[in-house]
Amino acid sequence: MSTREPSMVDEGLELLTEEDCGGLLVTARVGRVGVTVGGLPAILPVNYAFLNGDVFFRTGDGTKFRAASGGAVIAFEVDAYDEGEQHGWSVLAIGRAEVVTDPAEIADVDESVRTPWAGGQRNYLVRLRPELMTGRRIVRA
Amino acid sequence: MSTREPSMVDEGLELLTEEDCGGLLVTARVGRVGVTVGGLPAILPVNYAFLNGDVFFRTGDGTKFRAASGGAVIAFEVDAYDEGEQHGWSVLAIGRAEVVTDPAEIADVDESVRTPWAGGQRNYLVRLRPELMTGRRIVRA
Numbered sequence: 395m396s397t398r399e400p401s402m403v404d405e406g407l408e409l410l411t412e413e414d415c416g417g418l419l420v421t422a423r424v425g426r427v428g429v430t431v432g433g434l435p436a437i438l439p440v441n442y443a444f445l446n447g448d449v450f451f452r453t454g455d456g457t458k459f460r461a462a463s464g465g466a467v468i469a470f471e472v473d474a475y476d477e478g479e480q481h482g483w484s485v486l487a488i489g490r491a492e493v494v495t496d497p498a499e500i501a502d503v504d505e506s507v508r509t510p511w512a513g514g515q516r517n518y519l520v521r522l523r524p525e526l527m528t529g530r531r532i533v534r535a
Numbered sequence: 536m537s538t539r540e541p542s543m544v545d546e547g548l549e550l551l552t553e554e555d556c557g558g559l560l561v562t563a564r565v566g567r568v569g570v571t572v573g574g575l576p577a578i579l580p581v582n583y584a585f586l587n588g589d590v591f592f593r594t595g596d597g598t599k600f601r602a603a604s605g606g607a608v609i610a611f612e613v614d615a616y617d618e619g620e621q622h623g624w625s626v627l628a629i630g631r632a633e634v635v636t637d638p639a640e641i642a643d644v645d646e647s648v649r650t651p652w653a654g655g656q657r658n659y660l661v662r663l664r665p666e667l668m669t670g671r672r673i674v675r676a
Contacts, residue, residue, distance in 0.1 A: 424616050424623075428569045428576040434667075435569040437578055437612035439625045471578035475565050482565075484580045526575075 410529030419444035428469030452516040462491035483531040487524035551670030560585035569610035593657040603632035624672040628665035
């Protein structure tokens with residue numbers, strides 16, 4: 395985490411740089427994918443890895459797979475909060491999802507993507523290459 | 536939390552009843568709102584209250600306010616995880632957002648909605664009346 399002064403504050407939230415965001419994404423393991431299903435928004439948690447600037451997560455052949463195989467633009471969010479201190483941060487990455495099919499690439503990535511916590515078949519590896527990455531940190535008065 | 540046997544398991548995830556979901560929503564304070572901004576999905580954290588079946592959160596006049604004042608259908612998600620145990624749950628509520636303007640209703644709700652953790656002007660109270668509420672809990676093998 396950078397110790398420099400925040401450069402911008404938006405409604406009590408410090409706006410983070412893309413570098414800050416990347417630094418925070420490697421510290422967490424659970425994020426949330428935002429997709430549109432039948433015209434309705436949905437938010438679904440995933441465990442993920444952040445590698446070389448991309449977000450990777452596994453999925454079965456459900457909602458997230460359909461979004462990824464269709465090349466949909468998805469949102470990915472990670473946050474962390476301290477309820478006692480009432481501070482925290484959030485990072486939002488937006489980009490096109492794609493199913494990774496190249497075996498060599500899967501092998502590279504695979505061992506870094508943790509085994510999904512839930513059991514069941516999650517045979518597909520999805521990559522989100524962020525086209526937009528923003529982050530906010532709560533600034534206490 | 537119910538101790539009865541899970542009735543349905545979806546890819547290693549126990550599907551929760553709406554009653555279970557409501558019981559979990561009152562245990563947490565931070566959730567995430569999923570909206571569409573300029574055709575792109577976004578996920579934004581909020582601190583919230585769950586009262587009489589509705590989700591309430593405060594917002595300034597930005598993205599979430601625009602969604603609510605336009606009566607957009609939004610997604611709201613809450614989850615909790617234990618990284619050591621690799622278990623957890625998530626609840627997803629979907630419904631139309633609306634800005635609460637009736638002063639009597641605001642007065643009723645207000646004291647239960649916590650002061651937003653971030654400073655700044657968050658003058659609007661938004662209600663999400665869930666039309667669809669689903670939840671999942673990780674079932675370890």
